[in-house]
Every structure is written in C-alpha cells, then in structure tokens.
Amino acid sequence: IWQAAGVSIIPILDNQTKRPALRWSPYQAVAPTLGEIDEWWGNGKPWGLALICGAVSGNLEMTEVEGRAMVSEKLADLINRMDELGVGHVWDLLYGPEGFTETSPSGGLHFLYRISDHEVPGNTKIATSEEGLCLAETRGHGGYVITAPTPGICHPSGEPWTLREGRYGILPTLTWQERCLFHEALRLSLDES
Secondary structure, eight states: OTTTTTOOEEEEOSSSSOOBSSOOGGGGTSOOOHHHHHHHHTTSOOOEEEEEOBGGGTSEEEEEEOGGGOOHHHHHHHHHHHHHTTOHHHHHHHHSTTSEEEEOTTSOEEEEEEESSSOOOBOOEEEEOTTSOEEEEEEOBTOEEEETTOOGGGSTTOOOOEEEESOTTOOOEEOHHHHHHHHHHHHHHHOOO
8 A cells, every 4th residue: 555655665573673674775765666565574474564754755754742742731732833833724634534643652643744845854853851852753864664553563562553543555745834833833832952
C-alpha cells in the first residue's frame, strides 16, 4: 500500500532495537521495487515497517509529540495556539479522519503528512523539557519513521505502533506555511527550555 502511494519503505529488525534490517541509505534516493518488498516480508520474518522521509517519499515529514508531553492541558493549549495562529484547520486535518496519526509505543503521537511547496528539511527538535528531554521533533530528509502496524517485538518496550486516525497509504498535504505554524504552536505550547 505504501509503495503504491509513492513512499519509500524499509523493514525494521524484530529484536527490539528499532534498527533497519538492511543498509537503508540507497532507499533515501530510490524507493524499493515490489520484488525487494516481497523478498523482505515474504520470508516469514515479523519485521516492522518504516517510511523514509523526504523527497523520495513525495516530501513526507513526520512530527512527533513525545509521550512525556502528552498531558491534556498541554494538548488543549496546543489546539488553542493553533487557532490563535490561524491554523486550527491544520489540527482538524492532521488529527481527523483525513489525516494519518498513530500512537508510538511510548504513548506519543506521530503526525504524518506531505509538504506541497517546499523541500523537507532534516530531522529537527521543536521542543524540549527543562531537563533537556525531547518533547516534540520531526523526522525529515535523511530520517525514517517506524509506523503502524509494526509489532512490539521491534521496540524496547514491547509495545506496538498503533493507527489512531486515517488509512494506510493516504497522507494529508500541508503548505510550508501551515507546517511552520503548526511547529510554532508546538514550540509555544511545549518548549520549556
């Protein structure tokens, strides 16, 4: 499904390390073939699934709000900040049925989307705690995101990645301005540094 949607994918080892099952740098430039995909997952291995971000996947970017930042008052503040910045519709798009949102094994949220009018930058920290722990970050050019329905055997906690909203292979599209304002709202709501 993801390959048909123009997304470069790679398998993730089933040893709780979150590491790729192969050398993945070639797939940052060219998506795997159906033959490669069949070879990876057609061998009975319970490997996980990762999507490579950036241009190779149609300008795919993932923004994560870490589980430690998932408190109701912070999420309410985030939604209010997005409204104040004029991008409340972006929250509705990303977190609604037209978006693609998943829960990570640590209880965080992954928002996956494409950017329509700008290159995807590299992985970026958006917000940190007073102690320097990451509260929100992106996976962009040069990065990958493990995605549902990857089983818990691929994560140190033993917990799986779970789809919350959306359908596999279908991603919403944001403009660069919408994406930047979404990140600004995250920074204003979560950053303690």
